[in-house]
């Protein structure tokens with residue numbers, strides 16, 4: 001390597017993309033020279049003169065302008081950067097990165113269905129997911145999937161998985177995607193173990209997770225009285241006083257699960273109850289249930305385990321503390337869209353807004369299943385949307401040049 | 402040889418069932434303790450897990466896992482020489 005780095009990065013403090021660029025060069029072991037160029041400074045005027053642009057960061061190799069962060073990603077993934085630097089990417093600099101046609105995030109029904117359609121179009125496909133099956137692993141039986149009058153959820157996932165494996169799709173399971181740069185021509189995703197993957201297109205199929213209350217004590221006491229799975233944990237609260245949070249069907253079903261087991265159940269809902277009238281009646285008739293509607297949970301209290309919950313009456317503006325050993329949070333599902341909310345349009349629920357072709361508005365980025373604004377969160381819908389997303393990615397790839 | 406894996410579970414919990422099916426499919430012997438019908442088992446579970454009140458709790462030799470995630474469990478089984486692939 002020459003004694004003076006060939007790469008110059010113009011930056012300004014507090015700009016996240018500047019940090020990203022520096023981190024990328026560091027990761028690849030490429031030396032660079034950083035110039036702090038706050039707008040209107042001498043350095044900045046120098047930059048504008050050289051490049052015609054005052055946008056930061058700006059990256060130069062020698063005197064040649066590469067551009068901003070997304071350009072660097074493209075140059076790096078395509079190998080152009082190494083050509084310009086006159087280096088052969090060695091093992092240390094860069095394992096020759098695979099450029100996938102499609103990277104699919106999530107291996108629930110939507111992601112797996114997308115994988116099958118993508119593989120059958122002979123696209124080079126990678127699936128990255130925390131687990132296989134997604135929300136289907138949260139339940140026992142699926143009663144409404146075409147072709148099966150009743151199917152064990154585990155068996156259904158196994159069949160999905162075998163089907164995908166048959167096409168030799170590459171999968172990385174057990175890793176969370178922690179960041180994604182999706183606006184450039186080449187999409188880059190990074191997993192929790194620090195590896196990066198590059199794709200020409202991205203299909204977001206990250207589904208949903210239990211909505212949290214986000215109040216003190218909830219995280220700290222998870223598994224110590226706080227539960228998101230009443231079917232799992234209700235039997236551990238024999239003769240105990242417990243609270244169920246929520247007013248919809250899943251909250252009402254949790255109460256019904258708990259009635260024969262617990263000594264007393266408090267049902268706490270921010271709004272009037274919204275679940276099926278039939279379920280509401282069963283809950284209202286039970287002697288061991290107290291219902292607090294228009295009450296907001298403020299904190300879950302306890303040292304080693306849950307001891308009480310503090311709630312606020314919205315009508316009287318008064319707080320009340322209920323002694324309980326368990327708090328079952330059943331306030332619905334929220335989309336796993338947090339990685340993308342800054343870049344993609346989302347609705348008031350945080351769901352990624354897609355058109356009828358599963359397009360997100362950013363070219364080459366598609367989304368499908370429960371993470372999207374498409375209504376009716378069902379396995380069959382997610383699988384159908386996954387197929388559409390993959391076919392749209394295929395169309396995009398053959399039409400772009 | 403003594404059984405080295407214990408699964409504390411309830412009959413209604415899908416994750417418990419998945420954990421047990423995974424172990425069975427890999428030929429790993431385990432003891433299944435239904436903490437719903439066995440209060441002594443519930444006590445034992447809470448003692449070994451530092452007070453957990455959730456299932457499954459999976460004990461592999463001296464390692465206690467609260468909750469079920471296939472990749473985590475497989476990794477520990479492999480470290481303990483209980484899984485060959």
Ligand SMILES: Cc1cc2nc3c(=O)[nH]c(=O)nc-3n(C[C@H](O)[C@H](O)[C@H](O)COP(=O)(O)OP(=O)(O)OC[C@H]3O[C@@H](n4cnc5c(N)ncnc54)[C@H](O)[C@@H]3O)c2cc1C
Nearest residue numbers: 106108109110130131134135177207208369370377378379
């Ligand atoms: C209790 C319950 C019962 C249900 N019963 C039925 C039923 O009987 N019939 C029916 O049709 N539907 C049912 N559903 C709904 C159905 O399960 C969902 O609609 C469906 O699973 C959605 O599929 P998906 O692929 O969009 O998302 P999900 O199934 O949520 O899968 C998302 C995947 O993305 C992964 N992921 C998320 N974020 C990341 C990240 N950052 N990095 C890596 N991976 C990530 C997750 O690990 C997961 O594998 C039920 C849901 C629940 C909760």
